[in-house]
Amino acid sequence: MTQDPVKGPASYFPSIEKKYGQPIAHWQQIVRDGYPARHMDLVAILKDEHGMGHGHANAVVAHTLAQDGLK
Numbered sequence: 001m002t003q004d005p006v007k008g009p010a011s012y013f014p015s016i017e018k019k020y021g022q023p024i025a026h027w028q029q030i031v032r033d034g035y036p037a038r039h040m041d042l043v044a045i046l047k048d049e050h051g052m053g054h055g056h057a058n059a060v061v062a063h064t065l066a067q068d069g070l071k
Contacts (some may be wrong), residue, residue, distance in 0.1 A: 009059035009066075016056045025061065027052075031064045040063065 005011070013024050020027070026047065034042045039061055041065035065071035 006060065009063035012056055012059040015062075016052075019056070020050070020052060027060045028064045028067075031061055032068070038055075039071075 001032060002051045006013075016027065017023055029048075030046065030050065031042050034045050037045070042065075043054065043057045046052040047054060052060075062071065
């Protein structure tokens with residue numbers, strides 16, 4: 001039995017970790033520290049303060065919000 005490929009925001013995680021040199025848990029903590037900000041405000045934090053690209057930032061925020069039951 002083969003595993004299904006990872007889909008959705010989590011599919012970006014290996015490239016995010018490789019490109020920015022931190023585990024996803026690091027980026028998720030930054031998002032959580034920004035609560036209760038709105039989705040796009042959290043994306044802006046990752047982009048403006050940490051140099052993350054829009055797609056990567058959006059994936060981390062979307063996954064974290066969903067994981068925390070906020071989306």
